[in-house]
Amino acid sequence: MKIDTMDSETQSRPSAMERITVAADVAGAPRAERVMQILGRILGAPEAAGMAVTIAGENARELQLRTGDRLNESARWLENEITSETNRLGEQMTKLKDGAVATAKGWAEKALKFGLTKATAVEDRVAAVFQIPAVLLEKVAGGFEARAAGAAGELARVAAGQAAAEMNLNEAQTAQLMRILEAQAAKRGEVSAKHEAAAGKIRGRIESAMGTAVELNAKADNVRAGVDKKRVFRGLLARMGA
């Protein structure tokens, strides 16, 4: 779509805007969206007016680049931290499982001597403890897909359009701008929804981990209650005269 209200400089700018919008997507946080909205107040405006806005335009472009870098850095940090924590959980689980299964195997050998042939059931039950929801060990990168460059370009046009509105456009230009803004409102809705989904993904992992932990603790309590009953029974048996 050709936009008459955009000058050639504006059209050459998507790379900077792209950095910001992609960074905002990767960060997956509503706050990044707010940063974009704040930037939207100035993007696209400066080139169209006089000396003061030209100076401001220079600042705005620098700010765009700087903000894009900072958002990218923040997004990378978040992704790295979550990935390393996910890897740490995976390693911890492997270590715990190896230890528990080895103990269960030792128990099974002893149990066989007492004629218990289904001794491997304990090993199976212990191994089952480590069957946690798959979402907890998913690669984080999968949840933070960068948005297509085309959409970033669309957002750059919105920024240009918003600013042009403040520059006394004529009726035809204003109507055209409104059509662009309307189309972009829908696009922004998509972006927000995507941010929500990405941020929700980490929240979902936290809730799933906590839920599974609570469930395991409840099961452990039940097993311990059963163990207590067995110990009481053993006490009764011990007191019986042979």
Added chain:
Amino acid sequence: MNLQELKQKLSEVGFSDEVAAKLNEIADAAIAKGGLDAAAKQQMMDLIDLDVEAGLLEADTMEKMALALSSFAATNEKILEMSDEKEAKIEADVEEAVGQIEDTMKTPPAAPTL
């Protein structure tokens, strides 16, 4: 407590199927013989100890895993919090910088001098 009462209790405890079957077998033999000898009693005690050991192993494993998952959740929560702080700082900085740029834009361009 006599052997019949012991057998009744046994069914209420919740031993694993295989251990319960063995204990019942020994108890039935003792009832048939009219008494529980020391070897049979020891065998029952050993079977109970084995079942207790299995239960403790299972419970310990569950609790260790629950602890690992709780720690994972807490660390993820902390990471999200720190990420939010980083982005709050970016937002504040951008808001301030944008405000300054907007102020510049509101200032009328200087009249060209002849």
